[in-house]
Every structure is written in C-alpha cells, then in structure tokens.
Amino acid sequence: xxxxxxxxxxxxxxxxxxxxxxxxxxxxxxxxxxxxxxxxxxxxxxxxxxxxxxxxxxxxxxxxxxxxxxxxxxxxxxxxxxxxxxxxxxxxxxxxx
Numbered sequence: 815x816x817x818x819x820x821x822x823x824x825x826x827x828x829x830x831x832x833x834x835x836x837x838x839x840x841x842x843x844x845x846x847x848x849x850x851x852x853x854x855x856x857x858x859x860x861x862x863x864x865x866x867x868x869x870x871x872x873x874x875x876x877x878x879x880x881x882x883x884x885x886x887x888x889x890x891x892x893x894x895x896x897x898x899x900x901x902x903x904x905x906x907x908x909x910x911x
Contacts, residue, residue, distance in 0.1 A: 821895040
C-alpha cells in the first residue's frame with residue numbers, strides 16, 4: 815500500500831492522503847481538505863496570497879484528487895505538494911519521501 819502525504823504550500827503541515835474525506839476550493843482560491851476523523855479538522859493546503867499575481871486554476875482541488883488516485887498503486891512513500899511556476903502556473907508535484 816502506498817503511503818502518500820500532502821504538504822501545505824509552506825511545507826509546515828503534512829496530511830496523510832488516506833485520512834482526507836473532502837477537498838475544496840473556495841472563492842478566494844484556497845485549497846483545503848477536511849479529514850475523515852471524528853473531529854473533521856480542516857487543513858488549508860494552498861492559501862490565497864493577495865499580494866502576488868498568482869492565478870490558481872479553478873480545478874486545483876480536482877487536480878489534487880486526480881494525482882492521489884494515480885498514486886494509489888505506486889510503490890513506496892510519496893510526498894505531494896503544490897508549486898507555482900511562472901510559465902505553467904500552479905500544479906501538484908510528487909517526490910519520494
């Protein structure tokens with residue numbers, strides 16, 4: 815079984831992918847996940863930065879779910895995190911842990 819973790823955009827929090835129940839994209843461009851545990855904690859993975867001219871795709875939360883689905887059978891432990899590239903915009907990238 816793959817052990818997939820998602821880091822927030824600052825790298826200060828890690829969330830285990832199998833603990834995620836809901837992924838959301840709000841009106842401000844924040845991508846957050848709600849954990850499926852009893853308290854249903856919400857963790858913001860990509861936070862809006864008004865002072866930057868960064869455009870987040872309207873489906874960044876769906877892109878996350880797609881990446882996680884593709885990794886379901888991958889071997890080893892993997893870290894997923896969002897990065898911003900000036901030419902390609904925001905995207906989710908993976909790397910071995």
